[in-house]
Amino acid sequence: MQYVAPIGIGILYALLMSLVREPHRRRLNAVMVAGAGAAYLSGGGLGGWEFAFTALLTYVAFRGLESWTWIGVGWLLHTVWDVVHHIKGNPIIPFAHTSSLGCAICDPVIALWCLRGGPSLVEWVRNRRGSGRTGPGAASGEDPGRDEAGPGGTAGAASPTLG
Template identity: 70%
Template sequence: MAILAPILIGLVYVLLSSLIPDRHRRRFNAVLVGGAGAAYLSGGALGPWEVAFCAVLTYVAFRGLDSWTFIGLGWLLHTGWDIVHHLKGQPILPFAHDSSFGCAICDPVIAIWCFTGGRPVWAWRRVDAPPPGVPG
């Protein structure tokens, strides 16, 4: 369940994000990945590295305003930060010991969707839909 639940959370995120109109979906996801960069700031387990990571992810999120690839990269960077925090023992949710572990599983699910262009999931089933990466 510790692995299945985060995967399901990632899939639910993708499904709900697919409901956002195309013209807003990428920007919404860029803002969210930027916010994820600040998720560990209050814990301060890694000292000034927390601020440095936040700055890096802010830049990646800014580039994500125009690029799904940068948003996917941001989620993968956050995955790495989740792993560091899980190993260091400073979870993203202080009351849930394995929350960083779960986040490290959930984030790549979202990243994969971003690398495919963040298209609505129901568009993948349409026969006449262009393949991922091809403007439709």
């Protein structure tokens, strides 16, 4: 269960985030990955490297404001940081010895969703049930908010949907 639950948590994260409309979904996820970058600061298990990592993930999250790819990269970087902390024996939750391992399993699930452009899983489930989809990307099944440009690009950044 220690290995399965983090996967479920990553999927639940993507499902809950799917309730947020674009472009707010992408921006909220950029803020979330920035927060994840500072998650280990209070423990200080890696000394000054904790500040360097936080600065790196802050930059990546800033780029993620306009690109899902950068957000996915941020979650993958956090995965590496989780593994380092797990091996060093300095977990993200001090009283839960395997919490960094769980985080290292969960984060790539979120990263994969982000690297796919953070599509709405709610819409995907609805479409699988046979509901018709209308609007941009309906025929191809693409999410109109998906970032196609990669790091530094702005494709998919301007979405008129609010709310």
